Amino acid sequence: MAQVHYQPKRPWYGQVVPILQFMTRKATPALFAITMGTGAISGLFFSFPYATGSTPMLVFSLIIFFLNLLLFAFFSILVVAKYICYPDRWSTLIRNPVTSLYAGCFPMAATTLINVGVQVVNTEYNVGGKGFLYFLWAMWWVVVVVSFTCCWAGVHAMFTYQSHSLDRMNAMWLLPVVTLIVASSSGGIVANALKEYSPIRAFETVTLSAFLVTVGLSLALMILTIYLLRLITHGLPPDGTVLSVFLPLGPTGQSGYAVILIGQNYRTLFPALSTNLSDDTTSAGIIVDIVCTCLSFILWSLATMWILYALLAIYTALRKSAIPFRVSFWGLVFPNAVYANLTIQLGNVFHSRAFRVYGSIYAVGTLILWFSVFVRSIWELKKFVTRREDSDAPIAKVDEYQERCFPLPSSGTSITEVA
Template identity: 30%
Template sequence: MALSPRSFPRPLSRLTASRELVRQFTPNWFTATMGTGILALALNQLPVALPGVRAVASGLWLFDIVLFVLFSILYTARWVFFFDGARRIFRHSVMSMFLGAIPMGLATIINGFLAFGPAVFGDAAVPIAHGLWWLDAGLSVGSGLCIPFLMFTSQEHSIEKMTAVWLLPVVAAEVAAASAAQLVPHLVDPQAALRMLVLGYALWAFSVPLALSILVVLVLRLILHKLPHKDMAASGWLALGPIGTGALGLLLLGQDAPSTFAAVGLPAIGIVAQGIGVIGGTVLWGYGVWWLVLAMMVTARYLRDGMPFNIGWWGFTFPLGVYAVATLALARQTHLASLADVGIALVGLLVLLWGIVFSRTILGAWRGDLFFAPCLMSNVAPIGNDLLAEADVA
């Protein structure tokens, strides 16, 4: 049997340990940048003035950049030095889904350049964000097309083994759409602003309908085959991601629409788009309530039965974060104080979950338990078996 993270020979020499870390490094680590980045952005959106919160949020964003650069170096090194092992990810039915985490982690950094960047990088912040956005959009579209194509052609899948992890590659495009909406007000040229707005709506449509279709199948899978294995416990929160990001994208794009369309002589379209944003965002927000409460109930069930820690626990953070930010955006546009209170409570829950997951990740990374690439295993056991399975890192 291939070595599990609990069975690496110890003590390892520093060089051997470093090579093994690189060989075992997988893109699910980028979910940590997603969770850290969205926490920074959510704290910055709080409608109450708390001393030091802005500084903490900015610090988290800078830390997020450090994490993303570090993970990018490690993952690039894996492709350079362990190419044969790295390319096996494309045939792995779980780990390949996490390739979508790379553009989503980058999107939080792009949004941070707009929120915190001017204070740190000055006037260069917006051009940096603009340039990175094009890279992010390309990665998102590639993820949303290529990974499903591999699912259709070369990977082994079944309804019984399906989880919300299937959402990761397709959701990246709607995250890029929400980032596009935040770039629009910073573009001086009316045509450039209109192009970015239209691309934002196109990326939203590229992702959200497909993600909602996957959620329908996921409900059927849960009815027929019950809850996934406990190692996949956090994946239930991933369903909240496309709903929260979809709502946020509509709200932010609709907010930009009146001024952007008016600048090119189409004011009526902008007013309609703004209304669609509020109504559509509200509908998706209400749909998200069902998934949020369900995720809490399912998590309570898993905690009762025992829920082992793995990198998948970062799935608790980003979906909750985007839903919290969408709630705060909806509160601002509707002027409903009760929604703002809900958003503040969700951000508080996000802070708690991030602290728990981050501390346990640091501990697991120090011990080396979390560095494990299941795509290197020649025979992967199905989820639910006693043997180490795909779910160990998912």
């Protein structure tokens, strides 16, 4: 009688380690698009125009904030571990026309944590007081440096190390330059809290934020012009990359929010810093605030225009075929969230019920979108831990498998491997 040999069951930690190794090899900067969207939802709970500042809204904002903090830390560990264990991936990160764009998601994800940390954790609950606020301010400076690197080094890499063409271009080109705009809006939030302790530091922060949004918006409008030309001459992006049509909401919506904050901060900082407390100083702050509000409304109008084009593009794409779920769906959350937030802020500035109602409806729709994508992502998470036979495969093969199973938004526009 043949003997049956039973293989002892592997302990739980013996199963977790290979899964973590597999996820590390598959890690990509695109993961931070998840934390960008999640952080934007946390901010929407704080800015929601009804029950603003109530305990339920603040609690929901904190719940999403801590979830986002855990995701950000986990993804950071995975990405850092990958590039430490596989240093040859660094060159691919720079030369890859897909992954290099996603590097900008990291600083933008970090700003969502800073924003809620300042507005809710520090200001509403007074956690950490002045010391914690200055810590968040220091983290903002780190984000600014990283955003500078993503913008100037990232765009320079597109000039020199990568190959691009108009027919393969999509709105993902915006990611490196939007980092400056997002950092600018975060600077406005930090400065608003900082002026209580140091008006001069707040003024310096707002001034740098004005520089950031000016450069970022200028580059973004140039790229949007090229993108419109690409849509007219070559049609909509193929397959799932059509979802990138919502990305123009990011620079237009977020820059509008940044400009509002800059105007509001200058309105209070001009009189506070002036040695001559005259009506002229007060009037200068008011004039700057009015100009910024008008500019913000113009940017909101541009964002609304792109929403209509995006909806028409999605409708046209769905008539041809269904759009398969992939990581690119997370790219829908952040742009729509910042547009909803800008609409709400304009409602507060104009004291307009129409803007508040529209912004609230759009915010609820964005929350439903985030929840749907989040639940579907958990459902699809099994694809990251299945195919365990690939856990010992070379890193290049794992990257190829990742590109097949989880194509990125611009995978149809660039022939490359995912770093």
